[in-house]
Amino acid sequence: MKKVIFSLVLIGTIVISSLVGYANHHGTTEKPTDLGSAVFLLEIPDK
Amino acid sequence: MGRNLPDHLDIAVLMDNWSVSIQLDKKGAAATIHKELKKYINEFDVATLITYYLFESRYYLIQKDAVNSAISLYNARAHQDHFHDTHLYFLYLAEGILFYDEGNYQKALHYFERAENYIEQLDDPISIGEFHLRKAMTYYFLDITNLSVLHTARAAKVFKSSKRLEFLLARTQMLQGLNYIDQLNYESAEKSLLKALTIFKKKENENFISSTNLNLGVLYVKRGLPAMAIPYLNAALQGKQKRIELKILYLLTDCYWKTNQSSIAIEIYKEGFRASIEENNMTKKWEFAMLHKKYEDRLNFEIVWQEGIKYFQSVEDMYNVRLFSKELAQYYADNNQHDLAMKYYLLTLT
Numbered sequence A: 001m002k003k004v005i006f007s008l009v010l011i012g013t014i015v016i017s018s019l020v021g022y023a024n025h026h027g028t029t030e031k032p033t034d035l036g037s038a039v040f041l042l043e044i045p046d047k
Numbered sequence B: 001m002g003r004n005l006p007d008h009l010d011i012a013v014l015m016d017n018w019s020v021s022i023q024l025d026k027k028g029a030a031a032t033i034h035k036e037l038k039k040y041i042n043e044f045d046v047a048t049l050i051t052y053y054l055f056e057s058r059y060y061l062i063q064k065d066a067v068n069s070a071i072s073l074y075n076a077r078a079h080q081d082h083f084h085d086t087h088l089y090f091l092y093l094a095e096g097i098l099f100y101d102e103g104n105y106q107k108a109l110h111y112f113e114r115a116e117n118y119i120e121q122l123d124d125p126i127s128i129g130e131f132h133l134r135k136a137m138t139y140y141f142l143d144i145t146n147l148s149v150l151h152t153a154r155a156a157k158v159f160k161s162s163k164r165l166e167f168l169l170a171r172t173q174m175l176q177g178l179n180y181i182d183q184l185n186y187e188s189a190e191k192s193l194l195k196a197l198t199i200f201k202k203k204e205n206e207n208f209i210s211s212t213n214l215n216l217g218v219l220y221v222k223r224g225l226p227a228m229a230i231p232y233l234n235a236a237l238q239g240k241q242k243r244i245e246l247k248i249l250y251l252l253t254d255c256y257w258k259t260n261q262s263s264i265a266i267e268i269y270k271e272g273f274r275a276s277i278e279e280n281n282m283t284k285k286w287e288f289a290m291l292h293k294k295y296e297d298r299l300n301f302e303i304v305w306q307e308g309i310k311y312f313q314s315v316e317d318m319y320n321v322r323l324f325s326k327e328l329a330q331y332y333a334d335n336n337q338h339d340l341a342m343k344y345y346l347l348t349l350t
Helices: A004-020 B009-025 B025-037 B046-062 B067-075 B085-102 B105-118 B125-141 B144-160 B164-184 B186-202 B204-222 B226-238 B242-258 B263-276 B281-294 B298-314 B320-336 B338-347
Strands: none
Touching: B009 B025, B009 B046, B009 B125, B025 B046, B046 B067, B046 B085, B067 B085, B085 B105, B085 B125, B105 B125, B125 B144, B125 B164, B144 B164, B164 B186, B164 B204, B186 B204, B204 B226, B204 B242, B226 B242, B242 B263, B242 B281, B263 B281, B281 B320, B298 B320, B298 B338, B320 B338
16 A cells, blocks of 8 residues: 555656756756856957 | 047057957957056046946956956946946846856846846847857756757857857857757757867867767767767867866766776776865765765665765755756665655655
């Protein structure tokens, strides 16, 4: 019985998780990707 | 403007040249003009002085001197009563950039939004494209993917208009690729990243070649193709970009373990773990330690992962809290430890 309840709650959690997505609007976010070091510089080439 | 300026000196022209030098990252030329302008600072009228300080803030940013950049903004703000809309735009933009550099994306977004109120004052399409790219980058790090996509498209529209903006277009394509990864659209992600890589290679820009190779590595890791990720991650490592070295080493270690190349994995793990200690990078230190427990030291897996997640919570690194909690929750679910599984599944929602 406990296992069935757990499974139902778990499925509910996963469904809610997929609905709300992973948006986090608080704190820092350390992603594995990189957008380049030149944070301030857009390097417009010479004409 | 003051009477003590030499006749031959046109401050407006000098200021324009300075602005262009800063935009083109011509550090030497920008430094020379800065030195020249600084001599006559007491002769400037208020509007020129404000423009000077706002450009100076940007100038210090390309010199990677955030402290003096902030001081320039402080000096500009002393004349805030005389600001016109373009001044306000550049003030908020600069403040946003400073927060972005600190990794405080929420505050950066706040200032970019304030700057956006004055964007209509700009008549230069490149500056408008640049603004949208910066905002898209900020949204990307905040995981607000749809808005990042929107601003990326607006930046791309500007940068596609001219061949000379190809480098900026490549940066935009790289970001598009990363947004596609977040949307799980892996085929489009691959196309965008490869397009960006081709341009960066043409421009021989090692910095961005490395970044794109890393991003392609991330793409293949997410697709569950570690063997395909390895060559890109090794290529990224060869670029010798210290700034992203730990990220690359971490992913490489994981990929070698996943492809059953344990001896290479351990070598790279040792290198990465040591480097994370040397750089006092606690996040990466925990990531490496957790990786090692996952593959080599199963006895201590649970305790180290629990402590690691606690650490990520303490520094509000919610990306890692979700990432590692998801895997730990799955582990507990597979082992019928339902309460613990639930605890960590709930953390994936934070």
